Amino acid sequence: MEQLHIVGGRRLHGQVRISGAKNAVLKLMAASLLVENECIIRNVPLIKDVLTMIEVLRNLGVELSWEEEAVLRIKPKKGLNYVAPDELVREMRASVQVMGPLLTKIGKVKLFQPGGCVIGQRPIDLHLKGFQALGAHVVEEHGYVYAEASKLKGVDIHLDFPSVGATENIMAAAILAEGTTVIKNAAKEPEIIEEQNFYNRLGARIRGAGTDTIRIEGVPALRSVPVDYTVIPDRIEAGTYILAAAITGGEITLLDVIPEHFEALTSKLKECGVQIQIDGDNMTVASSGKLKAIDVTILPYPGFPTDLQPQMTAVMSLADGTSLITENVFGGRFRYVDELVRMGANIRVEGRSAVVKGVKRLTGAAVIAPDLRAGAALVLAGLAAEGKTVIEGVHFIDRGYERIEEKLSSLGAEISLIN
Ligand code: EPZ
8 A cells, every 4th residue: 555654844945847737637528528529638637537537538438548748639439428437436526527518419428426425525416406407307316317318408507506516517518508508606716717718619609617607608519620728737736835835934936827726825825924926827935934823714716725725724733823724615624634633733623614723843643644635734744744754545645646746855855655
C-alpha cells in the first residue's frame, strides 16, 4: 500500500506550475460524447480520475488516446453503448456526468445509482428532476437509474440548490432539445463556463454560464468540426499550494493560474496576514508562518470552496486564536478532523461547523486520508508538523493531484512516495 512520508518543518520556496482543472477536464471528457467529429483536449492532468473517466468512455464506445503529455484525442465511435460500467461508476461519482450527453446523443442511459459517500450525501435527484422536466422518462429500480427520451423539449428549471453536477447534466441534455431551456439558480463555477464554451464550439447555443441563469437554445444538430480545447488551470490545486505556502511560512510563485478563480481564498488569507501578489497569470504567496485565526463560511462559488475546506482547517489549526469553519455544501466533510487531532490539533466538530483552536505546533503521526481533499489537508499538516508524518490512503490524493510529491519536493519539502 502506498504511503506518503513527510518530514515537516521546511519553509517551501520556489515556483510551481498548476495543472489543468480536474473538475473541468472530467466534464469536458463526458461532453465529448456529443462530438460529431473528433476533439483534442489540452492541459489534461495525469491523475487517477482522468484515467477512470477514460475507461468509462471507452466502455461507452469512445476512442481516446494520449497525443503527447497532457493532450487527449477523443473520438466517439458510431453506435455508442448506453450502459455505464458499474464498477467504474462506484469508483468515481463524476461518471454520472455522462448521463446528460448520452440522453442527448442516443436518447437513453443506464447507470448504477451512486450512493452516499465519504463527504456526505450526494443524491442525484436534481439531475433527474431536470431530465424529467425536459421530457425524459426516468426509472429508478434495482439500484440503477434509467432515463430515456425520444424527444426533449426546452423548459424553465429552477434548481433547489446550485448543484454543479445537476447544472452540467441538464445543460448537456438541453442542447438538442426543441426550444429554449432556462436553468435558474444554476451553479456558477468556472468549470461550468468551460463546458458552455466547449459545447458552443461544437455548435450548441448556450449563454449565461458563470451567472445563476443559463439559457440553452436547442439546436437541431451539432456541427461536424474538429475541436481543439485547452482547459483552465485547477483552482483547487492552486489553492492547496497557496495554503502550503501559508502553513509553512514560505514563499511560492504559482505559474499559469487565473487569480480571479480563487479570490474567496486569497481575500481570507490576506485577513490572516498572508501576502499575495499577482503578476498576470502568476501569483506569489508569502507568509511569515504567523497567521491570525479567522472564521470561514463554505458556500457554492463564488463563496469559499468546499474543496479547500479541509486544507484551510489544517492551516487554521496553527493560527493564533480560534476560528470557526462552517461547511454549507456537504454534510459529512469533517471526517479528517480526528487525524489532525492525532497530530496535535485542537478541533471540535459541532454539526456543520468545526471550532479550531490554534495550537503552537503539530507533531508528525501516522494518519489515514479518508478522501481526496482531506488527504491534501493531512499533507499540509505534515509539511508544518515537527517530525515525521506517514499518510495512508494515498490513492485518494492521486485522484486529484498530479505528481504532488514531485511538485512539493521541488519546492523544498522533504516528502517521498513509498510503495
Ligand atoms: C462537484 O461535485 C465537484 N466534483 C466536487 O469536487 C465539489 O466538491 C462539488 O461540485 C461542490 O463544489 C466534480 O466536479 C467532479 P454538487 P457535485 O452537485 O457536482 C447536493 C473534489 O474534491 N445535491 O454541487 O457532485 C449535494 O448533496 C470533488 O474535487 C443534491 O441534493 O456537487 C451536495 O450537498 C468532491 N441533489 C450539494 O448539492 C443533487 O441532485 C452540492 O453538490 C445534486 C446535489
